[in-house]
Amino acid sequence: MERRRQRLEPYRRRLADDTATTETFQLTPQYGGTLMGCDIHIVLERRRNGQPKWIGEYCSDNHPVVGRNLRARQRDYGFFGRLAHVRHHPEEGPHHYPQNLPRDVSDLAWDQYMRCPTDYHTPSHLSVPDFCEAYLAENPNDPQIRAEHVAFDLLGVDSEEDCEYRVVFWFDN
Structure with a gap:
């Protein structure tokens, strides 16, 4: 679980810089819970x-x-x-x-x-x-x-x- 958080951290940081994107983008896609x-x-x-x-x-x-x-x-x-x-x-x-x-x-x-x-x-x-x-x-x-x-x-x-x-x-x- 910790490795997944580390892999997603760059995406979270990038999203935090853009408030419009943060509101519309989800890190959990439809099938599976991780970016794939x-x-x-x-x-x-x-x-x-x-x-x-x-x-x-x-x-x-x-x-x-x-x-x-x-x-x-x-x-x-x-x-x-x-x-x-x-x-x-x-x-x-x-x-x-x-x-x-x-x-x-x-x-x-x-x-x-x-x-x-x-x-x-x-x-x-x-x-x-x-x-x-x-x-x-x-x-x-x-x-x-x-x-x-x-x-x-x-x-x-x-x-x-x-x-x-x-x-x-x-x-x-």
């Missing part, structure tokens, strides 16, 4: 029906090179909390608990995760439909997501009939 910054790292994996190996399609850390639409990568603490089952316990909608990295994870996902394994936390994976369902449960009125094309609008996935897709993800602070 959290990002999601996503690897989309594909496996052809009948094949045992998952192939990494792309990683959100280098998505501009790939040219995919990654709406899912934007900071959305309600969505992140639903995926990681932390700081947010929704009454309605899907509940997902972290499942760790899958045993048959693609080489791309493994390489990306091992870049900073001590900084990353709450690794998990979901099918694309489950991932999209969790997003829609948290953001039912997102104007940039079309219900009939949610996988494409959220992850840039144009599904093929002979392929299975899943999302491997983890977070950092």
